[in-house]
Amino acid sequence: MTRNIYPVGQVNHYIKNMFAQDFFLHRISIRGEVSNCKYHTSGHIYFTLKDENGAMGAVMFAGDRKGLAFRMRDGDKVVATGSVEVYERDGKYQLYARKIEPDGTGNLYLRFEALKRELEEMGMFAQEYKRPIPKFARTVGVVTAPTGAAVQDIRNIASRRNPGVQLILYPALVQGEGAAESIVNGIRALERLGVDVMIVGRGGGSIEDLWAFNEEIVARAIFDCSVPVISAVGHETDWTIADFTADLRAPTPSAAAELAVFDRMLARQRIADCGEKMQRILGQKCRLARERLSHSRTRLNFLSPENRLKENRRRLMDAEEELERLMEELLADQRSRLRLLAERLDGNSPAKKLSQGYAYVEGADRKAVRRAAHLQPGEKIRVHLLDGGCSAVVSDVWKN
Numbered sequence: 258m259t260r261n262i263y264p265v266g267q268v269n270h271y272i273k274n275m276f277a278q279d280f281f282l283h284r285i286s287i288r289g290e291v292s293n294c295k296y297h298t299s300g301h302i303y304f305t306l307k308d309e310n311g312a313m314g315a316v317m318f319a320g321d322r323k324g325l326a327f328r329m330r331d332g333d334k335v336v337a338t339g340s341v342e343v344y345e346r347d348g349k350y351q352l353y354a355r356k357i358e359p360d361g362t363g364n365l366y367l368r369f370e371a372l373k374r375e376l377e378e379m380g381m382f383a384q385e386y387k388r389p390i391p392k393f394a395r396t397v398g399v400v401t402a403p404t405g406a407a408v409q410d411i412r413n414i415a416s417r418r419n420p421g422v423q424l425i426l427y428p429a430l431v432q433g434e435g436a437a438e439s440i441v442n443g444i445r446a447l448e449r450l451g452v453d454v455m456i457v458g459r460g461g462g463s464i465e466d467l468w469a470f471n472e473e474i475v476a477r478a479i480f481d482c483s484v485p486v487i488s489a490v491g492h493e494t495d496w497t498i499a500d501f502t503a504d505l506r507a508p509t510p511s512a513a514a515e516l517a518v519f520d521r522m523l524a525r526q527r528i529a530d531c532g533e534k535m536q537r538i539l540g541q542k543c544r545l546a547r548e549r550l551s552h553s554r555t556r557l558n559f560l561s562p563e564n565r566l567k568e569n570r571r572r573l574m575d576a577e578e579e580l581e582r583l584m585e586e587l588l589a590d591q592r593s594r595l596r597l598l599a600e601r602l603d604g605n606s607p608a609k610k611l612s613q614g615y616a617y618v619e620g621a622d623r624k625a626v627r628r629a630a631h632l633q634p635g636e637k638i639r640v641h642l643l644d645g646g647c648s649a650v651v652s653d654v655w656k657n
Contacts, residue, residue: 265348273343276350282341287313287352288360291333304329306337306352314351315339321355326366327464328494334360359464366464369471372498376473381480382501388485390505390516391453393524396423397517398447398455398484400440403428407460407489407510414514419521425452431459436469441478448484455482456513457499458489470497479503489513617641629654 276282289306296302300319305312315337317325329335339354359366376382397415401407408426415424427443430436440457447455457479459467469475470490479486480502488503489510500506507513558564618626619639626632636651 266345269343269345269348272348272350273345276341276343284338285341285352286336286338288334288336289313291329291335292331294329294331294333302329306335313341314349315354316351317354317357325357326370327359329357330494336360369464369498372471372473372476373501376476376498376502381476386480388504390485390487393519394422394453394517396425396450396452398450398452399424399426400429400443400447400455400457401426401459401510402431405460407458410509410511411456411514414511415518418515418518421521422518425450430469432462432466432469437472437475440469440475444475444478444482444486448482452484454517455484455486456489456507456510456517457486457503458507458510458513459491460510461492461495467491467495467497470499472498475499476502487513487516629656 287306289308289312292305292307292312294302294304300322302317302322302325304315304317306315307313317337317339336358337352337354338356338358339352341350341352343350380386399408399411401411403426412424415422425447427446429443430439444455444457457470459470461467467490470488476498479488479499485504487505487507488497488499489507489512490497490499491509493508505516507516617640619641620626620631621637623639626638632638632651632654634651634654638649638651640647640649
C-alpha cells in the first residue's frame with residue numbers, strides 16, 4: 258500500500274487556496290478583546306483577538322489605518338472587519354483587518370463624529386477663541402470626581418510646584434446618568450467664584466466612561482466660560498469634545514496641574530537668572546556709557562572755547578616768533594646792504610679824495626674844472642682842499 262506524502266509548503270498552499278475560495282471569509286466581522294497590541298514603526302498594527310473560547314492573530318496594514326478612528330489598547334473590545342487568510346510561510350491563519358470599531362460603541366462614535374463636525378462648523382474649535390492660560394494663577398478650580406487618582410495627582414503636583422496656589426474642588430459626577438449636568442454646574446459655579454483658571458477632567462476609561470465629556474452641554478459650557486479652561490480627560494490617547502472646545506488640552510490630569518500651577522522654584526530661578534542678566538546688561542550699558550562719556554569729554558575739551566583760545570594763543574605766539582624771526586632776517590639783510598652802500602658811498606666821497614691830497618678846482622663860472630683843456634693861462638680859479646681852499650691864477654697849462 259502506497260502513501261501520498263506532501264511537503265509542508267504544498268499543504269500550506271493548498272489550505273491557503275481553500276481559504277481564498279471561501280467567500281464567507283473574504284469579508285467577515287469578528288468580535289473580540291484586543292491583546293498583544295503592537296504598533297510597528299512601519300505603521301502596521303499587530304494584535305490578537307480573543308474571547309473565552311479562543312484567540313486569533315490579526316494585523317491591520319498601514320494603508321488601512323484610515324479605517325481606525327481610535328488608538329487600540331490591550332483590553333479593548335472591538336469588532337474587526339476584514340478577511341481571514343493563511344500566512345503560507347508559517348502555516349497560520351490570521352485576520353487581515355480593514356476596519357476596526359469599538360464593540361458596542363459604534364453609535365457613540367457616530368454621535369461623537371457628528372457633534373464634532375457640527376461644533377467645528379459653528380467655529381467653537383477655532384483658535385482665535387482660545388484664551389491664554391495665566392502664568393501665575395492664584396486660584397485654580399478643579400471640576401472632577403472627589404475621589405480617584407485624578408484629583409489626588411492634581412493635589413500632589415500643585416502642592417509640590419506651589420503650595421501657595423489655592424485649589425478649589427467642585428465634586429462632580431464624571432460618568433453615568435447626570436454626569437454632564439454635574440460637570441456643567443461645576444464649571445458655572447467655579448466661574449462665579451472667579452478662579453483664575455479651571456481644570457475640567459477625570460482619569461482614563463472606556464468611551465462609555467468618558468462620554469459625559471462628549472455631551473454638547475459640556476462643550477458649550479466650556480466654550481462660554483469666561484475663565485480659561487484646561488481639559489484633562491483620560492489618557493494621552495483619549496480625545497473628547499471637551500478637548501476641542503477647551504482653551505488648552507492636557508494629555509492627563511497631572512499634566513493639567515503642571516500647566517495651571519506655576520513652579521515656584523522655577524519662577525525663583527528665572528527671577529535670579531533675570532537678575533543676573535539685568536546686572537550683566539546694566540554693566541555693559543554702564544561701560545558703554547563711560548566710554549561715550551570719555552569720548553564726549555575728549556571732544557568737548559577739544560572743542561571748548563578755552564582750549565580754542567589756548568590753541569589760538571599758541572598759534573599767535575608761533576606767528577609772533579615767526580614774524581620776529583622774519584623781521585630779524587630782513588633787518589640783517591638791510592644792514593648788510595646798508596654797509597655795502599656805505600662802503601660804496603665812502604669810496605666815492607669827495608672828502609676822502611681830498612684827504613688823500615686831491616683838490617677840487619672851480620673855474621670863474623663856479624663850475625668844476627675836469628679837464629686841463631678847459632683852462633687858459635691867466636684865468637682865475639678856486640682850489641678847494643680838505644680843510645679850506647685858495648684862489649689862484651693859471652700861469653701855465655699842459656696836457657698829459
